[in-house]
Amino acid sequence: MSDDKATPGRESEERIPAMQSILDNPFLLLFIGVTMPTVFYLIWGIMEIVTLPVAP
Amino acid sequence: MTSYMPPADRVWWKVPVGRVELVWIALALLWCIIMFLMMPYWHVYGKQNLSTEAYQTTPAKFGARVQEMVDQYKVREEAGMPVVAPPAGSDIYLLGRLWQWWPILELEKDQSYRLHLSSMDWQHGFSLQPTNVNLQIVPGYEMVIQITPDKAGEYGVICNEYCGIGHHTMVGKIYVKE
């Protein structure tokens, strides 16, 4: 897929891009993966039903 | 050989992506956006949208409202069940309980009604057939939707949420008159 023109020495000096570092960190991903549905699905959803008005 | 080995490049994030994938991602993303926009579009231009009007209630409270309607608008009985014909545009009530939909509603074609739905006991599934409208009926919650029957006829209300051994006998009726 890639053409390797850089020498091994030069390549290892290159900084790892931020996105690659994020994807290489399973615990950060775990945090994101649990937070997203907890906030958007669970908490938001439960807030909707507990704030329903009482039938007149 | 390599899907289960570490990426060949140390900085794989910067390896250029092939054309097949880029084109496909662009098309798929476009389609995702269209599908996403269809839902708000239908809220504005479509006729089949679910209102979000709902209340916290209790079986006793909801049962009393249903009884009130039955007392006021009952026109006859069928198989021991009251048939009610409330005026067009009014609030109408239907309750689900083990194992019946109560009462029978008689509506007029092309008139709108505010239909209130709740359960007296367990969860039930309001499945209006053959037009095929399906709603979840949850005890403690009163759901209000505006319905406009657009075809005359006899409709069945089936329970399509499992509610115990008599689940299959839970069939109700709605009549729509010309």
Added chain:
Amino acid sequence: MATFRVCPDSGFYFNRSAERLIKVNAVAGVVALLIAGILALGVVLTRWQEVHLLSPQDFYLALTAHGINALIFWIIFFEMAILHFASSTLLRCRIATPGWAWAGFMLMLLGAIINNVAVFQGRSSVMMTSYAPMQAEPHFYLGLILFAVGALVQVLVFFGTLVVAYQEKTYEGSVPLVTFGAITAAIIAVFTIASGAIILIPTFLWSLGYIGHIDAEMYRIVWWGLGHSSQQINVSAHVAVWYLIAGVLFGARPMSEKVSRFAFFLYILFLQLACAHHILVDPGVGTEWKIFNTSYAMYLAVLASMIHGLTVPGSIEVAQRQKGYSKGFFEWLRKAPWSNPVFSGMFISLVVFGFLGGITGVVMGTEQINLIIHNTIYVPAHFHATVAVGTTLAFMALTYLLIPVLFRRKVILPTLARWQPYLFGGGMTILILFMLGAGTLGVSRRHWDMDFTGAAMVFEYPGMAYTLMAIAAIGGLLAIVGGVAFLLVTVGSLLFGEKLEPSAGFLQSFLGKALAPSAYAVERPEMLPRAPKLTVEEHGSAGFEAPGTFALAMLLLVSFVVYYFINWKYLASVWPLS
């Protein structure tokens, strides 16, 4: 001490503790599949109205146990095996805390047994969803809780093993893509199990009488955090299995690490929001909540699945073209090993998951379209496409691979094994297509009697609905034959298959007897190197590396668009609601 053995055929390094854990989890899963399969027979033969085999009591019992064993126990046990494989075996690493992993496994086993006992005692026929306020017996919930806790322990051991591998530098660079897919599955598993704990523990206390009331809508929202997400673990796990099989059979490399990993990242972010698919016609939740969650925040997890749907076969196409199968659009596919159940199982899983499972899932998960589909038999049709074919057939394909590699046994009955994926996948496809049709006619799911015998009011389904259900049942029976074939081949191979080499063997290791020490000759495997670099050769036409796959993907997109708008058209024909 030497604790690794290297598989001479595949080159995988198996750590002794991990190997045993993979085996016991996989075997426990297959036992759950066996129970689910036997019960499927009762379900299928009852819903075939002309046969109508079981009484309502037995039918609802069978359906409850079928659902839980197939959708929870089989797949989660097997996924635990995949997690240990993707961490310890693929990373050439010892398992973090084998003792804890065993404790987790034992809890899962105990929980699965207790739950099954509760269901078969007959007073907990509450379906897999066990919607409050319908109440099961306390040990029904207790079994599920123990199972979930055990699963959580094993998932945490998986994360521990990743740390060990990182610290002991058993691999170079980033983890392999398959392991990354397993990480995605494990992350979703954590949310799944947490949701399960939040709702099942109070429900358990309620069944014991310590809590007076469980709010039915609250139960629904939180329970689906468990019920739907558990099936999203499947998606991530079986996509990882697709990549693994593509790699093992074809030497396929991901077309782009960046694209495939980013697609998994989209799963981590958005896939679990789709628990809202089940709440679309419920009272009390707002339109914004529904649209945002049901669409995975603008269908970004669907985008991810569409990406995997291209890159998995695309990577196979590229690999095949490099081997010289480069004529026209599809020589690479025609010349694929269709008689190898590892390949055919995986490829049927991929096609049916995409064309049937994926498209129907998105359609019925559309906020308004759900009105004409919710709780009809369309829903089980959809999830048989995703779970029974997508996940189960992918796991079956992996099992054929593991019999020689992990268990060191030769597969018996090779002809039956060759036909098994076609039988199971074909039967399931018939079941799915005709149940989709019956659902469109309004036939209810979880329903004993299409004739409504004993009801005070009369309602009749159109005659076509009966025909569709009967044909679906025949498909279901074919799939069950395919399931029996799978069990015959796998269990038979483990018990009677020719031993490939001195190794623990299934029965010995399962009963915990001492292993032949000579089998584990490696103290520390060599560091797992990066994949070799490839010098790019263009085999596709006009710089398109995988034109055949792209054509198939376009076919998927066109089917998707057409079917999606057909359903809007159908929705427009029902009573106006607002």
